[in-house]
Amino acid sequence: MNKKNNDFxxxxxxxxxxxxxxxxxxxxxxxxxxxxxxxxxxxxRFYKRIRKDYxxxxxxxxxxxxxxxxxxxxxEKKDQSSGIMxxxxxxxxxxxxxxxxxxxRNKVVKIFDLFGKLFKINKLNRVGLRxxxxxxxxxxxxxxxxxxxxxxxxxxxxxxxxxxxNLSTIFISKIKNGSITTKLESMRTPDKGRxxxxxxxxxxxxxxxxxxxxxxxxxESRFHVHKIFEDLITTDYRKYLKGETL
Numbered sequence: 001m002n003k004k005n006n007d008f009x010x011x012x013x014x015x016x017x018x019x020x021x022x023x024x025x026x027x028x029x030x031x032x033x034x035x036x037x038x039x040x041x042x043x044x045r046f047y048k049r050i051r052k053d054y055x056x057x058x059x060x061x062x063x064x065x066x067x068x069x070x071x072x073x074x075x076e077k078k079d080q081s082s083g084i085m086x087x088x089x090x091x092x093x094x095x096x097x098x099x100x101x102x103x104x105r106n107k108v109v110k111i112f113d114l115f116g117k118l119f120k121i122n123k124l125n126r127v128g129l130r131x132x133x134x135x136x137x138x139x140x141x142x143x144x145x146x147x148x149x150x151x152x153x154x155x156x157x158x159x160x161x162x163x164x165x166n167l168s169t170i171f172i173s174k175i176k177n178g179s180i181t182t183k184l185e186s187m188r189t190p191d192k193g194r195x196x197x198x199x200x201x202x203x204x205x206x207x208x209x210x211x212x213x214x215x216x217x218x219x220e221s222r223f224h225v226h227k228i229f230e231d232l233i234t235t236d237y238r239k240y241l242k243g244e245t246l
């Protein structure tokens with residue numbers, strides 16, 4: 001009898017799009033697991049294997065009420081374009097210059113395989129994929145033109161004017177074995193001081209997870225985050241992302 005294949009499969013109708021004008025500024029894939037003291041004691045073994053590519057060390061700042069062992073060390077590339085976060089119960093890889101899924105996946109697999117061999121991680125408490133988007137905008141009559149970019153309608157009672165000067169909201173939606181958190185707020189970009197919309201997705205699962213299936217979890221997370229983004233953006237904004245309009 002053939003065993004049932006429980007691995008995630010994407011919809012054959014869904015096509016991933018690559019946008020020249022992508023608003024994506026950072027992607028993070030993270031796993032959490034029961035605390036493993038050997039990680040705290042032998043972090044140097046892991047760093048020795050990655051220091052050529054990630055030489056910069058960022059030591060965590062001690063925070064009142066939070067054990068230092070649960071705060072992450074960061075190992076970054078010299079240009080700060082990507083890095084690794086490690087603590088006794090967490091491992092994450094992040095990229096601030098996303099070069100596409102295949103490149104991101106290959107780096108995750110390489111780093112996580114090395115980590116798994118060194119520390120024998122098995123059961124996971126959580127896996128999560130985070131996509132952080134920044135969408136610059138110009139105000140119209142002093143208001144945030146949300147409807148130009150996203151298919152989101154905020155319905156207010158008559159006593160609250162539906163004219164948005166600033167926005168800050170978080171939606172946490174239940175999914176099978178986890179949740180997806182969507183953060184949407186108006187902000188100023190740190191580089192040029194322009195105004196922008198922060199659109200931040202965090203897709204997470206926290207039940208029946210195993211280290212050996214990390215690659216499958218990454219694939220599943222990517223599908224859901226991409227689909228949500230495609231469902232949210234307007235037709236006109238998609239044209240801009242494709243480079244078809246100014």
